[in-house]
Amino acid sequence: MSSFENLAPDQNTDQKLHFTDLVAMQRRACRVFAQNPLYGTKIDNSFVWTTFGDFGHSVEQLRSGLLSFGIKKGDAVGIISGNRLEWAVAAYAIYGLGGVCVPLYETQTPSEWEYILDDASVKMVFVASCDIYRKVSAMEKDKTYEGKVVPFARVDNAKYSYQSLIDLGKNNPAEMAVIDPKAPAGMIYTSGTTGNPKGVVHSHDNLMYMINTFGDSSEIRGTDRSLSFLPWAHIFGQIAEVHLLFQAGNSAALVADVNDLLDDLQTIQPTYLYAVPRVYNKIYDNVLGKMQAQPSVIQSLFSSGMDAAWKKRQGGALSLKEKLMLMGAEKLLFTKIKQLLGGKLTNALTGASALNPEIIKFMLSLGIDVAEGYGASETSGALTLSGWSRPFKLGSVGQAIPGTRLVIDHNIDCGTDVEGEIIGYSPANMLHYHNNEALTKTVFTEDGGYRTGDLGRIDDEGFLFVTGRVKEQYKLENGKFVSPVKIEEQLKLKPYVSQAMLHGINRPYNIMIVSLDVGLMQERIENAEINCPQEQWNTNPVIRQLIEADIEEACVSAKGYEKPRNFVIVLDEWTTETGILTPTMKLKRRSVLEKYQAVIDELYS
Template sequence: MNTQTEVKVEYTNLVEMQEDSCRKYAQNSLYGTKKNGTFEWITYQEFAEKVDQFRGGLASLGVGKDDKVAIISKNTVPWAVSSYATFGLEAQFVPMYETQLTKDWEYICEDSGTKILLAANPEIYEKVKEFPKKLEKLEAVILLEGNADEQTLTYDTLLKKGQEQATPSRKPDYESEMGMLYTSGTTGKPKGVLLTHHNALFIVSSATQAFQLSHQDRSLSFLPWAHSFGQLAEVHMLIKSGCSAGLVEDVTELVDDMALVKPTIFYAVPRVYNRIFDRLNGQIQEKPQIIQNLFRAGLKHAKREREGEALGFLDSLTLTLARKIIFKKILARFGGRMRIAVSGASALSAEVAEFVNDLGISVMEAYGLSENFAALTGNLPGARKFGSVGRPLPGVRIEIDSSVEGSKEEDGEVVAYGENIMKGYHNLPDQTRSTLNESHGLRTGDLGHLDEDGFLFITGRIKEQYKLENGKFVAPAPLEEELKLSPFINQAMIYGLNREYNVALIVADMEIVKQFADEKRLTGSDVELLQLPEIREQFKKQIESHSTSFKNFERIENFNLLDEEWSTDNGMLTPTMKVKRSVIEEKFKENIVSLYS
């Protein structure tokens, strides 16, 4: 599938892009930080001044061409300032997650050859302050925010140094490396994805052109910028377009923050949209029957209208009433201005996408990997197909390698071509050669197919699919995602390698389970409740109702219920919230074996 639209790249490096935007949008708001219940905004001009100052501060520490500056922090103004200050010294930026383990931070610092490490707060600083004694190339650790003694180098100290000793920005070459994004390591140690200024500028230009962003757009930022999706959308694309973003301090206050920030565009992962779907459906069920009926009828007629069907007078009136009485109030909770909701990083259920869309927010599912700087395809205004991840973005080409066998006849490995494809993996030549073909095409490791209109459908990961005893391939991810739409199911992992049938480990949503138990007058501890026949029967019904669109051999024959959520803290999830299958399989080996007894 070739895209015909030409991508116009206006700059030769990210430094030029940032400096140009800060001149054009000098008095516009850029980032907002919540303080005492309100958001305080920094302008593009103020941001540029801080970038200049921090660049001087880093230069005073000897940071120069190709040096590595790493950061452990959530999304903050100092994060964005530090990244562009680093680029302006022709150095490379290496972001990490606050949720990673200390050993992962140490490994990434050592593997990347980090010279300067930025720590978000005193708690993280205490964990990493001794790193320079262990790592040959690491020279200093900087505390970004929080109280410090006189011996500690801080963000504010470096800003002051840069103010006193101005350092003009240097302009990196188009093909020079802008930094590394470390993959989350579901099957081993994290790999450093080498990305160039060319990679970044190409996909920034392609995606801003495709999604039609303008300086009037505003987002609410909570996706970590250490991840390619968050960084592309809410750092580089945002700055190029003159947009603004409120920075979420506490994700539990996300809905409250929406009302304050009033975003026009929202970037999130499917888990967030699934929660919105669950919560809204749950809340509607508590309303009077007349409201429930109007809500369901409104969604039904909104879908018909979207699909081009002409509505009769009564159906049109019902839709108008639903929008004015119910949908408008729901949209007001999201700020009342949201025009686009972009989903990425994993598969979004078509049912959830249609639900949110028909409430009045255009849902655009996109697809990409760290190895191509986040974006390859997208559902765009005027060109959407629910269940797909859209068509290739401008300048991107997608091919399907049918020599790779999948669970569906039309599937093969998705291979991507474009100027956003990474330079390679840092210090891993063999893995680079196995991932990039002779034409610099990226072997994504994803199974999928293109339909007759050029829309891409992703059906699973090659490394996750397995063969049953009967020789049939099973890609577990689609059913796992569908099961998580049940309010009773928090997480799920399906297994069946060389077995007669599939089984599943299911992490129950204990809040919903306890509500159900109260209604049925069932008692016991969490573990005891999950063993009760009435509870298991309810889960069996949930599994069956969410498996109707899957073939018999893809479905689950038996399951085990768990009460402890998988998380980064217990080592079951990566920092990007992906399931570590091998870790879970090992920990619950006996549980899995018992399901075949």
């Protein structure tokens, strides 16, 4: 049997090698870093660690088990599960057969699972729980995966299980497939705001280009540790929290419940953190809330210390007073703030949407190096990267990463000559959309550029600024173009705002629908001793004044006609379950309009 243990030894375990396929990278890592911890699983409130060596053995056994189970080269295999050790083992076992890994979200509806599993023609499905097993088994008749729904967890009436396939592989060891770097390795189904999900097909080449580039841009080493809570069914989480570990030999603790994130930060003390902006916003709001509860002298020290730290980072010379303020803030405040994040955090990466520049300044001033990436599932992750070893400019998502080229298409009508649609030329651009040749042709230019659907501009130094979405921009009654996303994203940074939608299509002016974080607002009301039931929040002058001030701050850079003239406060949760958000937290505008049409009409009456 071909075992990763029998491969020739590496001379330098710190050297980041470039590979052409995921399997070669994983096998090398499991040999070189065999004794190093890889994934930590929380069991009874403590983390139990699996080493690279143990992971490698599990992959070999499951790959052989899958082959005996009838899975062969080119077959697609689905995984409906949150982040867990078995997910990563299954993915690399599938890759080792030359198969295609198709991850799905646990939070998707059964009808969405059924559509994706059918569209991808999967030959089997791994599922996380008894509940998911029951729902998928109910739809398996006459499907390509009939009789091959395999639970990770123990399910009493299941014919097969993850462990039974591991045991099958132990007794029937098999050779791994010869991997073609240009062959499909995975399919990620993007959750569009309208229509059915689209299957984005990535090759080993695509994914390895992204992994190699990010590895080269960071200083991640085997001693580094992170927390894993980004969904692995999303390209950001998959690249950062699964594949990158096998390039550098570092480890990640699996967060079982995001509500335990702050506790897990204390326990794990990560050096790297990968998160979407919403997480950093919550951390920032938490710190500011604690500062606002302090005496004025402490608040002044925090503010002055932050200003001095930022000035120093920008290369400015500090006065004696600024040096003393910075020294005091670092000793009395900054160390305690960093302790909230575990005390050892040195690097952070964000993506999926824009991070507030004030939060970037905050983290950089604390000595935490922040990088921000911009891209899409269709580009296997990032087209640009700002920070870490890359050039940085506040407000920009950075310059194109090595080997990638950006172009702005000014033929898009967006009301300005400076902006246009962002087109990316990258070795990581997807192969195609699965079963959708027509759509594939519409998103690629004739010379291979991917049309991102985003609006943006590039300055003289090559820094990209993303300003909105092509499909989400609209015209007011007077013909003026409005790009709502930039205003909505700014408003969502406010602590009491959960979600927001700007609207004004063919209307004389814009209005805003604001969905509140009910828990935080209730706490604010109780602390202020305001006697107001929730059904009256929309008309309460104190609450409206608070939200109005937030809207004004969110619109500080907006043009006059872009600013909403009226707004409504709603208490409904905007979630995937209520049909307002996609699994990747994108807003389904049509659903919002349908739900609140009467309210919207009243705002204009």
